[in-house]
Amino acid sequence: MSTLDPAAGKAVYDADRAHVFHSWSAQGLISPLAVAGAEGSYFWDYDGNRYLDFASQLVNTNIGHQHPKVVAAIKAQADKLCMVQPAFANDARSEAARLITELAPGDLNRVFFTNGGAEANENAIRMARLHTGRHKVLSTYRSYHGATANAIALTGDPRRWPNETGVSGIVHFWGPYAYRSAFHADGEAQECERALAHLENTIVFEGAQTIAAIVLETVVGTAGILVPPPGYLAGVRALCDKYGIIFIADEVMAGFGRTGAWFAVDNWDITPDLITFAKGVNSGYVPLGGVIISDRIFETFRERPYPGGLTYSGHPLACAAAVATITAMRDEKIVENAKWLGESVIGPELRAMAARHASVGEVRGLGVFWAIELVKNKETREPLVAYNAAGPAAQPMNEFTAACKARGLWPFVNMNRTHVVPPCTSTEGEVKEGLAILDEALTVADAFCA
Known part of the structure; x- marks a missing residue:
C-alpha cells in the first residue's frame, strides 16, 4: 500500500513544525518525515514513497506494523x-x-x-x-x-x-x-x-x-x-x-x-x-x-x-x-523465524558483504539484531566517522544514510554503524531486499576509505 496526498502530508509536516518538540534534536535543524501509514515490514509517506523498515522504528516493532x-x-x-x-x-x-x-x-x-x-x-x-x-x-x-x-x-x-x-x-x-x-x-x-x-x-x-x-x-x-x-x-x-x-x-x-x-x-x-x-x-x-x-x-x-x-x-x-x-x-513461530533469519540469511549475507566492501570492518549479531561497523581502513580499524561526530564530520555516514533512503530502505544508523534490525516477522525476501540495498549503499561508504 501507499498514500499519495502531498497536500495532506504538507499539512501534517507544517503542524508538526509549528507545535511539536522532538526528542534528541536541535529543533530548527530537523525535517521529520510525515508518515501516512504502515503494514508489516513497510511504512510510507504522503508522497507515495514506501520504505522497508530496517530499523523496526526504534527497534521495537518486533511483530511488524499493524499486525x-x-x-x-x-x-x-x-x-x-x-x-x-x-x-x-x-x-x-x-x-x-x-x-x-x-x-x-x-x-x-x-x-x-x-x-x-x-x-x-x-x-x-x-x-x-x-x-x-x-x-x-x-x-x-x-x-x-x-x-x-x-x-x-x-x-x-x-x-x-x-x-x-x-x-x-x-x-x-x-x-x-x-x-x-x-x-x-x-x-x-x-x-x-x-x-x-x-x-x-x-x-x-x-x-x-x-x-x-x-x-x-x-x-x-x-x-x-x-x-x-x-x-x-x-x-x-x-x-x-x-x-x-x-x-x-x-x-x-x-x-x-x-x-x-x-x-x-x-x-x-x-x-x-x-x-x-x-x-x-x-x-x-x-x-x-x-x-x-x-x-x-x-x-x-x-x-x-x-x-x-x-x-x-x-x-x-x-x-x-x-x-x-x-x-x-x-x-506464528515468530521467535523461531527471527532465529532462522539470523542464522541462515542475515549472518551469511553480511559476512559476504564484509568481504566485498572496504568500509566494513566487522559484522556481528544474532537473530534480527545485527550491526555493520564501518571503518576508513580495515587494518587500523579507524572508524568511518569519529566517536559522536556531528555536522560536516559526520558526512560519510550521512551520505550512506541518504543512499539507503533514496533506494527505499529506512536504516538505523548510530555513529559509525548501521544496524540491521528488521521486524522479527520479516520474510526471507524482505530481508534480502533490504540487504541488497545496503550492499549498494555501502559503495558510498567505500568511497571514504583510505
Whole structure:
C-alpha cells in the first residue's frame, strides 16, 4: 500500500513544525518525515514513497506494523474497559503478567508494569537498592538505559553528558568488545577473561558492600549490538553471587524475540535477579514496559510497602496488546523465524558483504539484531566517522544514510554503524531486499576509505 496526498502530508509536516518538540534534536535543524501509514515490514509517506523498515522504528516493532491480531485485541479491549487504576485487578493485566513470567527464566514470577523501558530501569534500580540496603549501581560505558534521571546516569553513551545532574552512586566500567578491546585482548576468550577481571577490580575498589546492582544490556543495543563472548554473562552472575549484588538484565531492546530467543539471556542460560523490558512486548502499539521480579526480591516487599507506582501501570489497552502479541508470536513461530533469519540469511549475507566492501570492518549479531561497523581502513580499524561526530564530520555516514533512503530502505544508523534490525516477522525476501540495498549503499561508504 501507499498514500499519495502531498497536500495532506504538507499539512501534517507544517503542524508538526509549528507545535511539536522532538526528542534528541536541535529543533530548527530537523525535517521529520510525515508518515501516512504502515503494514508489516513497510511504512510510507504522503508522497507515495514506501520504505522497508530496517530499523523496526526504534527497534521495537518486533511483530511488524499493524499486525491484525494485535490491532483487534486493542479494539476489543477499548470496547470492554479502556482504563482502570493499578490498585485494582484486571484480566488483561493479570494475563499479560502470567504470559511474561512463563517466558522468563528461573523464579522470575512477578511483573511490575511501567510505561516504558526507562521507567522499568528506574524501578529496577529502586528495588535493588531497597533490597540490598546499598546505593551504588554499576553499568557499562557502551550502553543506553533510558532518559529519566537514574536511567540516563546509567547510560554510557554521549546522551548522558548534558544530562548529568548529580545523581549519585552510578559507576561505569568497560564491558567486552573484542573488535575494539579496552583490554588489549587477543580474541574473545581473552576479552572475556580480562573484562571479568576488570569488573571484579571495579567492584573491589568501589567497595562491594556499597554496590546494589550491576545493570547490563544483555546484548548492547544502540551503542553497538555487542554480543557478549561465551562465559561473560555467567561470569557476571558469579560475581554478583560472590559479592551479594543484584544482577539486572536490561532486555528493553533485546527481549521478545529480537535475538531469536524470547529473552536474550536464554541464549546463555543465565537467570538474572531482575529483567527490565518494554519495546517488543507489544511492539510499542500502546506504551508498555516493566520489571520481571525474582521471588527473592519479591519477598523483600511482601510486608514492606514498595515506594513506587505509576498511574498507568499495567494499562488495560497496553496489556491486551501484549497478550495478543505474545500469543501471535507463539502461534506464528515468530521467535523461531527471527532465529532462522539470523542464522541462515542475515549472518551469511553480511559476512559476504564484509568481504566485498572496504568500509566494513566487522559484522556481528544474532537473530534480527545485527550491526555493520564501518571503518576508513580495515587494518587500523579507524572508524568511518569519529566517536559522536556531528555536522560536516559526520558526512560519510550521512551520505550512506541518504543512499539507503533514496533506494527505499529506512536504516538505523548510530555513529559509525548501521544496524540491521528488521521486524522479527520479516520474510526471507524482505530481508534480502533490504540487504541488497545496503550492499549498494555501502559503495558510498567505500568511497571514504583510505
